[in-house]
Amino acid sequence: MATLRELPYIPLEVGENFIDQLSGHVDSLRSCALVCRGWNRHARQHLMVAIRVQSREDLCSIHEYFAxxxxxxxxxxxxxxxxxxxxxKHRCLLEVLPVYLVKRLPNLQRYSIGRWTYFTAHTGSDQVSFHATALMHIKTYLHVEELHLEALRFRTSAELARVLIALPRLRRLQCRDLEADNLTADTSRFRNKCNMLSELTVVCTLQAIVVAR
Incomplete structure (x- = not known):
């Protein structure tokens, strides 16, 4: 009766180094997590570095997992x-900060809001409007240094400025496919509010937006 050849032993440290090289490759990390218990723990650590919420169901599931x-x-x-x-229904995910989830993430450094690039090409940007309560929650609970905004449309440049000044620790801002319906709003009162902002990246933005710098 034929028997399976014994697989060579790979020290756990070597396996962990291999997994480290796959950082950012989600499918490969998921495969590594299925190899054995030792690899599972290290692969899950990489998978947890960046999470994406696409629906209310995702939000509840992720919150329960971290609880x-x-x-x-x-x-x-x-x-x-x-x-x-x-x-x-889906825009509320973008306009409301998930406070009960953010409060569980003590080492959060980057926050991204927007639409998948694939869908953006077919349906355009989402118009968003942040209520005063949402801005207060952002200022109180979202202590990130990096903000990514993609495929969003603001009514005025002042609305965008309010979001930025609600993040006093903001250092890096990336904007992609942003629009503003009204660029005539006065933003002078927002000047010199983002004192720590040092890096700004603008990609494929359809209209120039004046922000608080």
Whole structure:
């Protein structure tokens, strides 16, 4: 009777170094997590670095997971709120800060808001409007240094400025496919509010937007 050849032993340290090289390759990391218990732990640490919320169901599921696994929450560095479909139901994911989730992420450094690039090409940008309560929550709970905005449309440049000054620790801002319906709003009162902002990247923005610098 034929028997399977014994697989060579790979020290755990070597496996962990191999997994480290796959950082950012989600599918490969998921495969590594299925190899064995030792690899699972290290691969999950990489998978937790950046998480994406695409629906209310995702939001509830992720929150419940971190409530049961609080140590894993400390691994998260990037949170992306992405609406793949647009519309009123999905836009609320972009306009409301998930406070109860953000409060569980003590090491969060980057926050992203926007639409998937694939859907953007077919359906355009989402118009967003941040209520005063949402801005207060952003200022109180979102202590990130990096903000990514993609495929969003603001009514005025002043609305965008209010979002930026609600992040006093903001150092890096990336804007992609942003629009503003009204560029005549007075933004002079927002000048010199983002004192720590040192890096600005603008990609494929359809209209120039004056922000507080």
């Amino acid at each position: 049961s696994n609080p140590r894993m929450a400390s691994l998260v560095r990037s949170l992306c709120m992405a609406s793949p479909l647009g519309g009123e």
